[in-house]
Amino acid sequence: MIKSFKIPEKFSFRTRLFVVMILLLFVAGLLILGTTSIQYESQRENYHLGRLNRKEIQLQRHIDYLVEKHDLNNRSDSVWQSHTSDFEKINDIHSIQYSLFNLDGSPLFIYHSPLEVIANDYILDPLLLKKINQSDGRYVVHYKSDIDKFHASYSYLKDRFQKPYAILFFPYFEDVSFSENELNNFLENLYQIYILLLFGVIFIAYFLSKFVTRSLETIRVRMGEMGLQKKNEKIHLKNATREIDSLINSYNKMVDDLEESAQKLAQTERENAWQEMARQVAHEIKNPLTPMRLTIQSFEHTFDPNDIESKKKLKEFSELLIQQIDTMTEVAEAFSNFAALPKSNMKECDLVEVTQMAISIFQQEHIVFSANVAHVFQHIDRTQWIRVITNLVQNALQSVSKKKTPQVGVQIISEPNQTIISIMDNGNGIPNNLKNKIFEPKFTTKSAGMGLGLGIVKNIIKSHNGKITFVSTPQKGTTFTIVLPK
Numbered sequence: 232m233i234k235s236f237k238i239p240e241k242f243s244f245r246t247r248l249f250v251v252m253i254l255l256l257f258v259a260g261l262l263i264l265g266t267t268s269i270q271y272e273s274q275r276e277n278y279h280l281g282r283l284n285r286k287e288i289q290l291q292r293h294i295d296y297l298v299e300k301h302d303l304n305n306r307s308d309s310v311w312q313s314h315t316s317d318f319e320k321i322n323d324i325h326s327i328q329y330s331l332f333n334l335d336g337s338p339l340f341i342y343h344s345p346l347e348v349i350a351n352d353y354i355l356d357p358l359l360l361k362k363i364n365q366s367d368g369r370y371v372v373h374y375k376s377d378i379d380k381f382h383a384s385y386s387y388l389k390d391r392f393q394k395p396y397a398i399l400f401f402p403y404f405e406d407v408s409f410s411e412n413e414l415n416n417f418l419e420n421l422y423q424i425y426i427l428l429l430f431g432v433i434f435i436a437y438f439l440s441k442f443v444t445r446s447l448e449t450i451r452v453r454m455g456e457m458g459l460q461k462k463n464e465k466i467h468l469k470n471a472t473r474e475i476d477s478l479i480n481s482y483n484k485m486v487d488d489l490e491e492s493a494q495k496l497a498q499t500e501r502e503n504a505w506q507e508m509a510r511q512v513a514h515e516i517k518n519p520l521t522p523m524r525l526t527i528q529s530f531e532h533t534f535d536p537n538d539i540e541s542k543k544k545l546k547e548f549s550e551l552l553i554q555q556i557d558t559m560t561e562v563a564e565a566f567s568n569f570a571a572l573p574k575s576n577m578k579e580c581d582l583v584e585v586t587q588m589a590i591s592i593f594q595q596e597h598i599v600f601s602a603n604v605a606h607v608f609q610h611i612d613r614t615q616w617i618r619v620i621t622n623l624v625q626n627a628l629q630s631v632s633k634k635k636t637p638q639v640g641v642q643i644i645s646e647p648n649q650t651i652i653s654i655m656d657n658g659n660g661i662p663n664n665l666k667n668k669i670f671e672p673k674f675t676t677k678s679a680g681m682g683l684g685l686g687i688v689k690n691i692i693k694s695h696n697g698k699i700t701f702v703s704t705p706q707k708g709t710t711f712t713i714v715l716p717k
Contacts, residue, residue, distance in 0.1 A: 252436040253429075260425050267421065280371070283382055283403040290329060290401055293321055294388060304396050311339045330400040331388075336360055343402055345374055345383065355398065359385065368395065450475075450482055514687065519555035522592040522621055526551055529592070551592065558614050575612040575694050582607040582616075582650060582715075583643055589620035590641055597628065597636070602643040607650055609715060615691045622688050623654045623711055630658025630709065652713040661703040669701070 298304055301314050311331075318340050322328055328343035336355030344353060363370045368387035374380060383402045387395040453466055465483045530548050535541060583602050590598050624639060631637040640655040661669060670689045692699045696716055703709040 246440075248440040249436050252432060252440070256429060256432045260428075263425075264418070264421065267417075271417070279382060279403065283371075283384060283401070286325065286327065286403065287384055287386065287399075287401050290321065290325060290327065291386070291388060291399065293325070294318075294331070294397075294399065295390075297321075298388075298390075298396070304390055308333060308337065308339060315340065328402065332398040332400065334395060334398065336398070339397065344400065345372075345402075348400075355385075360398075363387065363398065450478060454482065511687070516559050518618055518622065519558045521625065523552060523555050526592045529594075551588070554614070554617075558618070575615060575691075577610045577612055577695075579608050580611050580613050580616075582609045582611065582652075585611070585613055585616055586620055586641065586643060586652070589617040590624055592621070593624060593628065598624065598639045598641060600641045602645070604643075604645045607643060607645045609650055609717065611695060611715075612691075615694075619688050619691050619713075620654075622685070626685070627654055627656035627658060627709070630656055630660075632659060648717055650715045650717060652715070653710055654713075655708065655710045657708040660705040660707055660709055661701070662705060666701075666703065670699075 297314065297317050301317070303311055303314070318331070319342075322342055330341045330344055330348075331339040332355055333339055336357070336359075338353045341353050348355060359370070363385050368389075370385045372383050372385070374383060381402050381404045383400065386399050386401070388397040388399050389395050450466060453464065465486055466479050526548065530544075534544065534548075538544070583604070583606055587600060590600060620641070624641065627639045628637050635657065638657045640653070642653045642655070644651045644653075670685050689699055692713055692715075697714055699711060699713050701709055701711045
């Protein structure tokens with residue numbers, strides 16, 4: 232079973248304005264937070280690289296002093312190592328740990344080395360030596376592994392003639408806890424300010440959105456109260472903005488145009504009502520005239536004064552004419568009183584008998600009547616039912632081309648809860664593109680007539696709480712089916 236769902240209502244302009252202002256603050260806060268974090272990281276990086284440079288310069292000066300003091304330039308590694316104690320004191324003086332390598336990458340003094348150097352037997356990799364050369368004698372590395380996490384520089388130590396004599400490895404360890412605490416404190420203060428701003432913006436957005444949409448809400452209420460058949464009031468607002476004032480002027484002009492259109496529509500409806508009434512009255516009067524004409528012609532050809540049943544036939548002929556005349560009288564009286572067509576006068580009638588009477592005015596050799604029971608008692612308007620059968624049978628006969636012999640079948644089937652009446656013909660049928668218009672007023676496929684017959688038939692069936700349908704096959708015929716509840 233498919234469950235029905237309700238389409239959610241659209242958000243109001245006030246709600247959208249409120250949400251947009253909150254989203255703008257939220258996005259602005261994220262941008263501020265992101266840019267602040269990036270800027271802080273950049274400043275922290277520059278600060279520590281600056282400290283690395285300063286400490287490295289101090290370390291180079293101290294080493295240059297020892298090299299010049301002990302005349303170690305262009306000396307063997309063993310001579311360098313004989314002054315190990317002097318180079319160890321540098322660690323204590325500057326509170327650092329460093330390492331010295333000769334120009335080939337072999338170690339002179341190893342006090343601290345990264346894992347990749349240790350794994351290479353404390354010898355600098357040729358690729359690393361190449362990077363130092365390509366970086367103008369100084370190469371900075373940032374080790375980010377779980378064990379090695381620090382900045383470090385590889386730089387050439389040069390004599391007073393700018394000739395390299397050794398390679399200095401200098402690691403710089405940041406105070407990560409201090410920088411992280413500083414950043415966390417800054418972000419915490421930023422969050423507090425941001426939360427205060429959020430509440431402030433929510434408060435301002437609420438009243439601002441209410442103020443901005445107040446005029447629009449007034450216009451919306453008035454437009455919702457507009458109606459074609461009522462007096463619509465214009466809107467007059469003081470101190471309205473230029474856009475709102477333009478909208479109000481458009482609304483007031485629409486009120487004037489609507490009032491003018493309502494007057495024109497009322498006049499047009501009155502004219503159309505009179506025209507439609509005239510068409511229906513003409514059709515209702517013309518409807519009985521055709522069977523009366525056929526009845527008189529048939530009586531004229533078949534009446535024999537010497538016939539034993541001539542009096543009976545004359546009486547039936549007179550009753551049928553009187554009944555049709557009464558129908559036209561009712562229509563005329565209804566029109567003279569400016570009322571609708573005659574209302575249904577529901578009585579229990581024998582549907583079989585009334586239907587046979589309605590089709591008796593037509594040439595019987597073209598019509599076949601059948602019923603599954605002898606009598607079917609139904610609450611109907613006798614006059615209107617004759618009109619329905621007459622109209623449908625007449626349409627069935629007219630739908631057959633002159634080259635074919637008309638064959639019309641009228642069938643009544645009585646069921647426990649309903650009665651089914653079928654009118655079948657062998658006519659040209661109804662084209663597929665016209666089937667949806669067949670019951671519309673003023674629609675007809677015939678050169679004559681106003682196309683009101685089937686529309687009136689449908690209304691009569693509807694007033695009897697029944698329904699009428701049809702099945703049609705082009706060039707083979709059409710079957711109209713009426714279902715009346717019991």
